Amino acid sequence: MTRETFSTRINPKALIVGIQTPENYSIDIESYFEEFRNLVETNGIVYDHEVYMKLRSIEPSTFITKGKLTELICLCEKENIEEVVFSEVLNTQQVKNLKKLLKVSVFDRTELILEIFEKNALSAEGKLQVELAWLQHKKARLAGRGIGMSQQAGHIGGRGPGETQKEKETQHIELHILKIKKNLERLSQVRATQRKQRLGTSTPRFCIIGYTNAGKSSLLNALTKSDVLAENKLFATLDTTTRELFIDGKKKALISDTVGFIQQLPHSLIEAFKSTLDELVYAHLLIHVVDSSNKNWQQHIRVVTTLLKEMGLEQKPLFTVFNKIDLLSEEEKQKLLVQAQEHAPFCLASTLSDAGLQDLLSYLSSWTMPQESSHE
Incomplete structure (x- = not known):
């Protein structure tokens, strides 16, 4: 049988x-x-x-x-x-x-990235930002469709609900967008108040930036002996985390981890996360983490540089950390050392083995805040 x-x-x-x-x-x-x-x-x-x-x-x-x-x-x-x-x-x-x-x-790529952000958002603000990005994406999709049609609200790997009339769906989305923006504005005011308290001190502010999965959270953990989530996956960090940085027993600065960048990052996400990325505006120094083991690391630098220019931050003081050198051969390290010269000041490092991090700490220890920045 x-x-x-x-x-x-x-x-x-x-x-x-x-x-x-x-x-x-x-x-x-x-x-x-x-x-x-x-x-x-x-x-x-x-x-x-x-x-x-x-x-x-x-x-x-x-x-x-x-x-x-x-x-x-x-x-x-x-x-x-x-x-x-x-x-x-x-x-x-x-x-x-x-x-x-x-x-x-x-x-497509946009929906793929949006879904990852949706799954990884932990804070109330992060969840609202992702929801706003989704709604703006759906609104754009609806705008490109014919009368009487709408985007089927399905997710990858799922069977979404049925279609509704375009006009009705658009109105619903616009009302929802307005509601979320109001909620985000309130949260943004809270963030601004917290930022104002930090700005009221003379403590320098450093921000860690970089392409997704370059090792930003791992660097924050290595420098501050903290335990921020650091996973070997794309967009593991969406919410800004700030820690105190002590060097030789003395408080040197406040240092923040930020959401990672990626090529062809959906514009709706950039707009939705604007309040989070505003942390970069108030930073005195940007620490750019690069995954030197990735063959496209030069392209990744261009992606980050382009986004900084779009935010008007290309003149910010910047230190580059070429991370993951533990994955390179000696020949590759020597080649990288030559190529990295155009990105000075820099160091070659590994957050896994702590190799090269002393060079970064030495730079940060001797770093002094520009006079005009101390009054921002």
Whole structure:
């Protein structure tokens, strides 16, 4: 007698698609694809198939070209794929067309990152910021759809509720956005009051910045002997943490950890986390942590530098920590030492082994606050 078997599958059958576009020809594409897979895994997505492609041009209506699209259609039909996650940012019309042609749920880089932020937000402010970003994203998606249509509010790996009329949905979102903004404004005032109390002292303020998963929280822990959550995953830290920094038994500064940056960070997230990123505005010194073991570390520096420029902070004093040198060979360390010269002042370090951290501590110990900054 044969026993009847039942499927225990919970997640939809998923396909991830990594794309090399003309815009990212200059970077190490394997590291870029690894970052994409890390985003997928950090989000808890179990995928059955993965496809990687190189595009020489972008098709306005579907993003990917006709030949590549035909291959995806065949694969989705053959393997009964239910959802496809793309490594790039897609516009509303591209998502709509891909859903129709592939006959699956379609998600892009923006939604992937938004979901990770949603899962990792711990504080009330952080949760509200992520909710605001989601609503602004959904509103933008709705704006790109035809009359009478709306974004199906599904999550990756889930089956969202049904569609509603565009106008009704838009009004609901706008009211919700307004309510969240008011709540965030109240929390922002509390943050401003706390900041004002700190500004009332002559204690210098340092902020740790950097690309996601570069080791910012690990550096904060190493410098302050604290136990801030430090995980080897993308966006483990979303909420700003501030600690006192003591050097040789004397209080030197207040030092804060901040949310990590990433290439193609959704604009809605940048806007939503503006109050959190304001900590950088009031910092006297930025400590930029770079994952030197990542082949795209130079691109990561450019991403962080670009965001600092957008915030008008490119003139802030900055010290660069090239982290994770324990993962480099001696030859790679020597090469890095030469390449790092253009980012002086800097040090090569490992928060895991504490190697090189004394160079950072020596710099911070001798650092003096500019006269004009002491009155901010």
